[in-house]
Amino acid sequence: MIRIIDSRKEDDKDLLKKLLDRSQLDESVVLQRVEEIVSNVRNKGNAAVFEYTKMFDKVYLTAENMRVTKEELDDAYNNVDNELIEVIRRAKANIEEYHVKQKEKSWFSTEKDGVILGQILRPLEIVGVYVPGGTAPLPSSVLMNVIPAKVAGVEKIVMATPPGKDGKINPVILVAANEAGADEIYKMGGAQAIAALAFGTESIPKVDKVTGPGNIYVNTAKRLVYGYCDIDMFAGPSEIMVVADKTANAKFVAADLLSQAEHDVLSASVLVTDSEKLAYEVKNEVERQTAYLGRKEIINKSIDDYGAIVIVNDMEKAIELVNQIAPEHLELCVEEPFGMVGEIKNAGAIFLGNYASEPLGDYFAGPNHVLPTSGTARFFSPLNVGEFIKKTSLISYSRKALSNVKDDVILFAESEGLSAHANAIRVRFEKGE
Ligand SMILES: NC(=O)c1ccc[n+]([C@@H]2O[C@H](COP(=O)([O-])OP(=O)(O)OC[C@H]3O[C@@H](n4cnc5c(N)ncnc54)[C@H](O)[C@@H]3O)[C@@H](O)[C@H]2O)c1
Ligand SMILES: N[C@H](CO)Cc1c[nH]c[nH+]1
Numbered sequence: 001m002i003r004i005i006d007s008r009k010e011d012d013k014d015l016l017k018k019l020l021d022r023s024q025l026d027e028s029v030v031l032q033r034v035e036e037i038v039s040n041v042r043n044k045g046n047a048a049v050f051e052y053t054k055m056f057d058k059v060y061l062t063a064e065n066m067r068v069t070k071e072e073l074d075d076a077y078n079n080v081d082n083e084l085i086e087v088i089r090r091a092k093a094n095i096e097e098y099h100v101k102q103k104e105k106s107w108f109s110t111e112k113d114g115v116i117l118g119q120i121l122r123p124l125e126i127v128g129v130y131v132p133g134g135t136a137p138l139p140s141s142v143l144m145n146v147i148p149a150k151v152a153g154v155e156k157i158v159m160a161t162p163p164g165k166d167g168k169i170n171p172v173i174l175v176a177a178n179e180a181g182a183d184e185i186y187k188m189g190g191a192q193a194i195a196a197l198a199f200g201t202e203s204i205p206k207v208d209k210v211t212g213p214g215n216i217y218v219n220t221a222k223r224l225v226y227g228y229c230d231i232d233m234f235a236g237p238s239e240i241m242v243v244a245d246k247t248a249n250a251k252f253v254a255a256d257l258l259s260q261a262e263h264d265v266l267s268a269s270v271l272v273t274d275s276e277k278l279a280y281e282v283k284n285e286v287e288r289q290t291a292y293l294g295r296k297e298i299i300n301k302s303i304d305d306y307g308a309i310v311i312v313n314d315m316e317k318a319i320e321l322v323n324q325i326a327p328e329h330l331e332l333c334v335e336e337p338f339g340m341v342g343e344i345k346n347a348g349a350i351f352l353g354n355y356a357s358e359p360l361g362d363y364f365a366g367p368n369h370v371l372p373t374s375g376t377a378r379f380f381s382p383l384n385v386g387e388f389i390k391k392t393s394l395i396s397y398s399r400k401a402l403s404n405v406k407d408d409v410i411l412f413a414e415s416e417g418l419s420a421h422a423n424a425i426r427v428r429f430e431k432g433e
């Protein structure tokens with residue numbers, strides 16, 4: 001049952017703490033477990049991937065069956081409705097259109113006296129994208145990972161996703177991967193998949209970056225491989241925070257809270273409102289709607305553990321809570337949502353008004369749904385085209401230009417005791433040069 005916290009009368013500190021740390025597992029135990037998985041995959045390659053896939057996914061992988069074949073892709077098209085394939089194509093078009101706008105360009109600027117400075121942008125050559133599949137296969141996450149990589153111009157996109165108990169990948173996932181342009185698809189999940197992508201195995205190419213959401217094992221593995229390759233962010237169990245005033249529709253708000261609660265028992269769904277009437281209406285709606293939804297076990301557990309309706313005195317307090325929690329998704333169901341948006345410092349994605357329902361962003365609107373969770377929207381951004389691009393600086397100076405600044409550089413180098421640095425400048429102005 002969703003609890004009501006009246007922050008006008010009681011402390012909300014516990015709620016904050018609970019929402020920001022939802023692993024329910026001892027972090028050091030998870031870390032130790034994942035360290036072992038990552039190191040075994042690094043040292044033993046395929047054999048370790050097979051062992052962990054058998055252990056966690058109950059599937060027997062071999063070097064021959066771990067990669068999705070052309071026949072499996074063709075077969076997937078026979079098992080997915082044409083109508084759904086068309087929806088995937090329309091979603092792809094929207095996501096592509098949005099992400100193309102993120103593309104930055106290389107630049108060069110010519111300063112005075114023969115100085116040319118610039119920045120070259122190049123796509124990463126090979127990336128690994130992780131598509132979660134433990135609690136539900138998520139074809140929409142295929143599009144959200146692969147499309148920005150494609151728009152960036154990445155040459156090879158290697159996808160990993162856990163196989164179902166039958167050893168197969170969900171056909172909609174395969175269709176989405178093919179439509180979006182994934183180059184290779186491997187049937188593996190969890191920490192072992194992240195390690196295999198980061199270090200490579202006999203069958204899996206080593207990648208420059210791993211992106212994508214996942215559970216605590218996936219995210220911990222991403223942290224451990226960071227530096228051997230790049231990663232995007234911590235994208236863990238889904239979250240939604242709704243800020244609503246008396247103008248909001250209780251039915252809509254409850255439905256949107258439940259939409260994220262169904263992802264995972266660790267998902268968080270929080271309403272903050274200055275209307276006591278709305279708070280109780282939403283509570284009733286959450287119960288009424290849960291009764292007719294699927295995935296009840298997950299919904300009930302996540303709502304019990306990480307669901308809350310917080311009544312606040314005013315919207316200032318609501319905004320303070322948003323900025324402390326830094327939610328993955330924030331809905332502003334208030335009379336003037338655009339008036340409030342400037343106050344929000346920390347949120348992965350902001351949905352404005354009663355008709356920008358969170359699932360619209362999950363599937364179709366265009367912005368990326370791979371978003372930072374557990375308070376990390378304080379410093380991480382949504383997955384974007386820039387994540388698949390690296391930058392190189394360019395510096396060109398004429399003799400005259402260097403001569404203008406040589407004394408400054410020499411003095412600075414000597415202040416660090418680095419005489420060879422100073423010398424490299426000085427020799428260029430010795431007699432005869
Ligand atoms: N933040 C985002 O952008 C975003 C987007 C989509 C989904 N999500 C979240 O991603 C998560 C997906 O998690 P999931 O579990 O469904 O799928 P997952 O693919 O991340 O994890 C499944 C894998 O976990 C591994 N695993 C399971 N139990 C293990 C154990 N005890 N020890 C070691 N490894 C183990 C298995 O190898 C399995 O293949 C959900 O919480 C969902 O809310 C987040
Ligand atoms: N809401 C998830 C991100 O937290 C993304 C998703 C995929 N499918 C449905 N929803």
Ligand SMILES: [Zn+2]
Nearest residue numbers: 238259260362
């Ligand atoms: Zn969702």
